[in-house]
Amino acid sequence: MGSFYKDGSTYRYKFIDHAGKTRKLNFGRNKPSSRERGYLDSNVTHLVSCRKNGCLIEPRVQSWLTEIHGSPVAKKLAEWGLIAMPGVSTLGEYLTWLFDQKVNHWKDAEGNAVWSPATERDCIATKNYLIEYFKEGRAIHSITPGDAEEWLQWLRSDATRSNRSAAISKHVKRVRSWFGFAARKKWIQENPFCHLPICTQVDRERILYMSPEEAESVIAHLTCDQHRLFFVLGRFGGLRLPSEVAELRWSHFDFDANTLRIPPAKTKARTMPLWPEIRDYAWSEFMAWQDDCSRADDYVIHRHRTINRDGKSVISNKIVAYMKQAMKLAGLEDFHKPMQNLRTSCENDLRLIVPEGRLTEFMGHTSKVAELHYRKTTKQEFANFASVRRMASEELECPQNSMDHKQDQHGPEMSIHGRENGFQESA
Structure with a gap:
């Protein structure tokens, strides 16, 4: 007192x-x-x-x-430290302060910003939805659980462009984390968003497959060798675009052993085979790099590079725009999420020829993640299943004929019954 x-x-x-x-x-x-x-x-x-x-x-x-x-x-x-820090009482002030801390001050174990540029871009969309509904001047402690439920219903309505369940779940997950931090700092009484449900964050309808023939059509519309190599690394190598390709150097290629070492970007470093589709395009670029004495770096993709806020050399969005334009010219304008679905297409091709354990090692994710985010039955698999079913039905209808037409090493014209008669005569 x-x-x-x-x-x-x-x-x-x-x-x-x-x-x-x-x-x-x-x-x-x-x-x-x-x-x-x-x-x-x-x-x-x-x-x-x-x-x-x-x-x-x-x-x-x-x-x-x-x-x-x-x-x-x-x-x-x-x-004096008795109430929240200056400038974090309203929603607009708190989100501005939080974004500044995540981007410019808080660091991970490797000294990088907690939020990457891509993560910040996704979080800005969530921030805009909060500001649009609650307004910037709304006090954060005045938002109740009932207000949070009404905000969720507003997200699900036609008033927003993000009314898909997977996108809504991501927004809710971020907001729960942000207000949970404010509650742990004792700036608000409770987290009003903690009770909101988080449904599945996977939209199976947006998992698409690009056949090798369609990929060749896209490559034909790419006019630059660097653009073709960027596309091939994603479609036939399954590399994460653009993060893993941006860190790829020629020292990671071993053309003698036919191996490719993927530097750590999202997961730890891994080694995978140098598939023929990649080798064909990479070899010509490798020889061009050796002949070019003016280049001081050894980046595999050296065009369209820029420096991000952390001082790292990354690939700009220009090369992605060229790739999307080539897809449109190839008649694939509805190929959504091309960065991830190129990797999805590679996963679905390799799982037919590579054992499960080796495949997860090459792709850099677990079987659970693959089933949830990448696996999709292709048109060719549907056709194969239908063909197998048709053959099985024919064998059930004519079991005697199917047995008579089986051949072995005793001759192409000798059936199982003929072989038994031959054995009896020789005896």
Whole structure:
């Protein structure tokens, strides 16, 4: 409990904070009323107790903090660590602060930003949906679980472009994490989004397959060897585009042993066979790199590179735009999510010839991930299944004829019954 006193012509409020330090709030020449003094003393005492004991701030005190937001009193309380950091009380301020921390300050074990540029781009879409519905000036502690449910229903409506279940689940997952952090920091009473359901984040309808013939048609519409190699590494090598290809150097190729070492981008480094489709395009580019004395780097894809915010050399979106344009010219304008579905197409081709254990090692993911995100029955497999069923039906209808037409090493014209008669005559 604090006390009010007059220091000359200035009215002040003095109290002891959670660290045992004496703090003073200056009210100038305006004397607070008896009701205002009691209200301030009660709320500040509650804030000190919560900060000392790690308790949550009561709703009535949260309402008072909303009223004094931006005032000199609120700034002083934030400076002394009794309330949230300055500039994180409203939704817009909190999300701006959180994005700044994730991108510019917080680092992972390797010293990189917690959010990659691609992750930040996806999170911006979620942020925009929050701001569009709740508005920037909405106090974060005033968002209730009921408000969160209404926001979810709004996402599912036709008012947004992201009304697919997989996309909505990703938005909900991000928002639950963001407000969970605010709840752990004691900036809000509870996480209002924690009860929202997270459904499957896989849209099976958007898992597509590009046949080798269609891939050759796309390659024919690519006019640059670098663009062709970029496409082939994704379609016939299954590399993640563009992250793994961006880190690929000529030192990772072993043309004598026919192996290709994939540098770590999303998962750990791995080694896979240098498939013939990749070798044909990579060899010519490798010879061109050896003949070009002006190049100081050994990047496999050296065109359309840029420097990202972490100071790393990455592949720009220009090469992706050229690839999408070639797909459109090849009649594949409906080939959604080309970066992932090229890898999907490679996975579905290789699983027919490579054992499961080796395939997951080459592709850099588990069997569970492959079944959930990559595996898809192709048209050729449907045709093969139908052919096998037709042959099985014919054998069931004519079992005697199918047995008579089987041949062995005794001669192309001798059936099983003929072989038995021959054995009896020789005996």
